[in-house]
Amino acid sequence: MPKDNSIKSILIIGSGPIVIGQACEFDYSGSQAARSLREEGIEVTLINSNPATIMTDPVMADNVYLKPLEVESIEEILKKHEIDAVLPTMGGQTALNLAIKCQEQGVWEKYGVRIIGVDIDAIEITENREAFRNLMTEIGIPMAPQSTAKSFLEGKGIAQEFGFPLCIRASYTLGGTGAAIVYEEEEFDKMLTRGLHLSPIHEVMIDKALMGWKEYELELLRDANDNVVIVCSIENFDPMGVHTGDSITVAPAMTLSDRTFQKMRDMAIKMMREIGNFAGGCNVQFAVSPDEKEDIIAIEINPRVSRSSALASKATGYPIAKIAAKLAIGYHLDELKNQITKTTSALFEPTLDYVIVKIPRWNFSKFAGADDKLGLQMKSVGEVMAIGRSFQEALQKACQSLEIGRNGLGADGRELTDQKKILESLEHPSWDRLFHIYDAIKLGIPFKTIQQKTKIDIWFLRQIEDLILLEKQIQKFTVDSIPKELLFEAKQKGYADRQVAHLLRCLESEVYSKREELGISRVYKLVDTCAAEFAAETPYYYSTFEYENESVVSDKPKIVVLGSGPNRIGQGIEFDYSCVHGVLAAQEAGYETVMINCNPETVSTDFDTADKLYFEPVFWEHIYDIIRHEKPVGVIVQLGGQTALKLAEKIERYGIKVMGTSYDALDLAEDRGRFSNLLKEHNIPYPKFGVVESAEQALDLSDDLGFPLLVRPSYVLGGQKMKIVINREDLEHHVVDILNEMPENQILLDHFLGGAIEAEADAISDGENVHIIGIMQHIEPAGIHSGDSYAVLPPYNLGDLVMQQIEEITHKIAIALQTVGLINIQFAIKDDKVYVIEANPRASRTVPFIAKAYQEPYVNYATKVMLGDKKVTDFDFKPVKEGYAIKVPVFSFDKFPNVNKELGPEMKSTGEAIRFIDDLKDPYFQKIYSERNLYLSK
């Protein structure tokens, strides 16, 4: 059946602010769905409270509502628009929960809105563990022994029956909140109580823990004619016991026989058909016994697009959300085309001739006291994906993408050799277990021990062992004597030149020259869903070292946009928003756009975004090779956060043009010494400061500056290791601490302006003209990171005199830095005097917020200025200024029960929401204003 023409207008519900367990993958799915539906001539209305998303941009939907995800907001929209149907499957559990709430309150019925893409009964049954289990038993799908408890007493009874270890999960929660594996009674009692509290319906599920079983996921799509395809199989490197979101995962499944895989496929299809009759996407998780029986047990089913379906879409090239949206409006799979080949059918199962590895990115250092062990509750804040022609290559590339200061897996002199620590880490995984597996093998810890402790499939472990054997071979040579075959093998196995240089005891550049000399260079292959069986049109590439290069370079002028890599605290979805707009603007300016990024959750890595997508690590070697291949006019580094910005120096050094603000100006703003000279020159006030390299120097300087002091390492992200100290002991301790973790880093000491008000301004500049796009005033006093504070646009109580100073200073600095593009300046205001805290000549976290609030495409404008296509004076700025917009920081502290909600100069929030108010009498504003000092620590 073709599309249902009675549906003319659809409401898509977004997933709200980014929290752990629900990140920007839903911006990707929501954007895809919106685009897919508008293609069909359907009017799309979007609701999401997250202003940093692309989906809430006017380019994505016909009507956008940046409103709290509450029933009232939905009703307000339904009153205003004739909505025929709601698609709640694109916004994660948040959207599904809101859809259920509206259903319960009769909202959909009242306004005659159909629910498409899922049925509410299906959500109910998958979330109600007991009903789900009964259903699975009925259709003969095995599950782990499990029971639900609604009281402490019931829980205790179940534990006695099953015996330990047990898994406890709270019903209806996100990303495994309140889930844990427990090995003993005392722990069990604690987790049981916690789970009962966390669950909105005060119910926990208790399962027998299948520790060490192999874990798999399948991504399914079904149409209204009950045709089902499996888009992707994903195998977890980390076996059962670690949340999928925290597991390293691999696609396609590496160690599954066809017999077991097909059995799993049959089970998945049966499960999807049984939970309800709906057209859309679905994710099913399984465990397989690691013995000769290969028993398969179903873990769970999610009748919606998910983090894994975003990954599966990027892994296979099959855009799940895009197709799921079309299926929701009635299309059958056989009526749609494969979006990559454009000639073959969408009713098929993608096949891969490469391997993808996803590694999560954690931020434990942000949460002092947090339990950094991985378990059933997701703790990672982002992820990277890498594509290679082998598992080893993909694994190395993924490690290069992580931005954790490593050059890949091993071969960087940063191995751990403490056996006790390694063994502990193997058994109780944290973020670094992968690296410790490498260390363990290298140290010669028996393979059996490693396997017993990690329970990781031996095939994966042998692949890592093979890398160590290769390294031993390489180490026998020097850069002059290494045979071509060996160097080629290292490159094929994903080693970066830096790693090879470490092994050969030479410079990275020497390895590069050696490669050039031997003709070992990167080639690019296409992600095409079909293993080259058919010709494909879509320019989605990854690099490898092989014979044929498929990436043909056009003769059009090109611009490369560097992405922001994995999401982490301090650098999240807002930079992806900027990158996507940068791409669109450069296209409008007539350039062919080339996107480089490695974050599978994003819109920037959607193959529909840029003219050419290179799914590659934002790592110098990969970027440089792409630039050498594509020969772009220049590279945009201002939009991809610190990740992209920190590459500017090298890009310029290698004679490649940095678009917009020059590297020198970027460095000038970052280099505290040079920057303060500039401020002094222009008579701009700033807090007294100094730069030190040791604790001794710090103590001397403190006499000069006076306490309290703001202490921070230079060149960091999101206020990492930034702290306010009030006495000499604290200062000494913190400086030693920083130097221990970041040796040879310079440390900045600023006199801290206690009790000051903070504000920030964002502006676009072409070097001659400056336009301030918005000024935001923080609600909390100075001392809380700007990313963590409530902020109000425009300022709510800054006097004219102060505003004037802010405006003047912003102009002066933008011009003095010769800014071409965006700039963000942070201010502290005390006794009506405005001090400059810092200036960042790049897209900031607040730019998307201001663009949404004022309804103007500032990143688009700024990009055209960067490209030299337009001057600031060419734009007719017409911001919509009504009332105030409040930026609401959103935290994920509930994932870390032992961590106090304490705020300070180091950023801890994972996401943000926007809230519009008419005036300052608004009760919401009154409430947060009265609580402004509540969480300030140091």
Add this chain to the structure above:
Amino acid sequence: MEQHPAVILLEDGTVFHGRGIGKIGTTTGEIAFNTGMTGYQEVFTDPSYLKQILIMTTAHIGNYGVHEEEVESDSIKISGLVTKKFSSMYSRVSGTDSLQNFMENDGVVGIADVDTRALVRHVRNKGAMNAIISSEDLNIDSLKAKLAKVPSMEGLELSSEVSTKTPYIVGDDNAAKKVSLLDLGVKKNIVRCLVERGCQVKVFPSTATLEDLKSFNPDGIMLSNGPGDPAAMPNVRENIKEMVESDLPIFGICLGHQLLALSQGLTTEKMHNGHRGINHPIKNLITGKGEVTSQNHGFVVSKESVEKSENVELTHIHLNDESVAGIRLKGKKVFSVQYHPEASAGPHDSRYLFDQFVKNMN
């Protein structure tokens, strides 16, 4: 493991270098590629792959070793293997051996570490052709000479090489139904699928006539899959024509399907590139439903000839190229499909065809 350099040379002169796997030696065959990501053992032992050098497009082969039960015939039938990454170690508790040993024992030559993607793109554009792999002779001129002697697949009858020489019976004597199976190179799983559905199956050599098959008192006839060019098997075609006239229910798969079509006056043609993989989309025109199927064929029934035929009805089409994927004979309980409902390797979406066959025998 000792490293042996190896080379693969195509008929058009294209050369790729790699590492020798399996037996160290030389082999020839028609080059083809299979896009399945699981089930290499089932594929390699499928008799339909006789005389074919197979490129596996998935990046890793051999990871889970081999399992004595997961075979489709008694030995490896492909004449050579081309892969990207070849795992000589494997991980599977129930596994019985490594793929390396399995290949060596059956004397199969292969080449690994090849840019298989480039090779597939080349073959995709140039079409099917012969090739030679060697891990003992790296001299291109000498390989060219050897390759020149290899006959083209077109016009080649291969079925008799893999068909059973003597009839045998599988299944329970008290089974509800009896099926005579014409073995043109049958996969074990076809027999298994019938036995699972309460049939006793007698497997006959490819030369068997209607009379031979009838000696088993069958309720229906199964025409199996197999290798080679269907047009080169006129005798079998004529035998099948008689079988159709007997009014016994008939179910044909792959080569059996092609021969059934030929017996009804339809024609077959060699494809530019065959369909080989486990993700092929089929639409059942009778029910309107889709199926993801396992396929392995380099010849296909001409669509034009089906459309012109008065007694043959098109029941299934391949959604990617609209080619003929299934037919039935009007007014008879005779049907056949180009793909593999028995799967192995591959999805089980099409098993209903066996049910339909059993129902036809009622």
